[in-house]
Amino acid sequence: MRLKHSILLIAIILIIDQISKIYIKTNFKLYESVEVFSWFKILFIENEGMAWGAKIPGSYGKIILTLFRLVAIVGIGWWLWDSTRKKAPKVLLIAIALIFAGAMGNIIDSVFYGIFFNESLGQVATFLPESGGYAPLLKGKVVDMLYFPLYDDILPEWIPIWGGERFVFFEPVFNVADTAISTGFGILLVFYKKAFPKKENN
Secondary structure, eight states: OOHHHHHHHHHHHHHHHHHHHHHHHHHOOTTOEEEEETTEEEEEEEESSSGGGOOOOSTTHHHHHHHHHHHHHHHHHHHHHHHHHTTOOHHHHHHHHHHHHHHHHHHHIIIIIHHHBOOOTTSOOOBSOTTOOSSOTTOOOEEEEEEOOSEEEEOOTTSTTTTTSEEEESOOEEOHHHHHHHHHHHHHHHTHHHHSOOOOOO
């Protein structure tokens, strides 16, 4: 797998990711949802921080997180280039390309969406609004919309501790970029031996 193939894969994922996010941002109000199936919904939320909504506290927390992501993407890019140069296994290059594309997709939101769009709470956002965006550069929020509540019901009373309480599985809301990152890491875990073959001793 050559570097141009990795770049093509990255470009395809980024295009799908950004088209889906821009569509949601310019057609949905924040927290608006559409039920596709009973187990799959399009639910528009915005993530201010890391995975699972975790945040770095403080007024500069968001900037620190975005800068960290930018440094990380440079490292992942170098890893992809170096692995291609060393003719690493195809499965490793695919995994790195997926992780890079996903990270880049969410970085675009964090860096630019604050100045590209206005607020989505109570209204459908506008692209490049005359009044300006909802946040300065590096303080944008990541757009999430894929929600799979495979189980959403009240647990039976006989279950210890949680019996009688509402339980949702799978509760996190994510996006195409998150899917690419998770798939990339999943490939590395499942195909670890193929991705990192041991060198035979001469």
